[in-house]
Amino acid sequence: MLNSKQIKKVEIQKFKKDQWLENTVRIANLFLAYFLNFPV
Numbered sequence: 001m002l003n004s005k006q007i008k009k010v011e012i013q014k015f016k017k018d019q020w021l022e023n024t025v026r027i028a029n030l031f032l033a034y035f036l037n038f039p040v
Helices: 004-037
Strands: none
Touching: none
16 A cells, blocks of 8 residues: 555646646637637
8 A cells, every 4th residue: 555655746746747737728728719819
């Protein structure tokens, strides 16, 4: 079994990964909205 320190480390890595994904999606949505509102 993992001890609490290892579990915490895994949770932090997962959280960072999820946050990175969320930020990427947010940025992609901003670009999409920009291009839809201001077609070149």
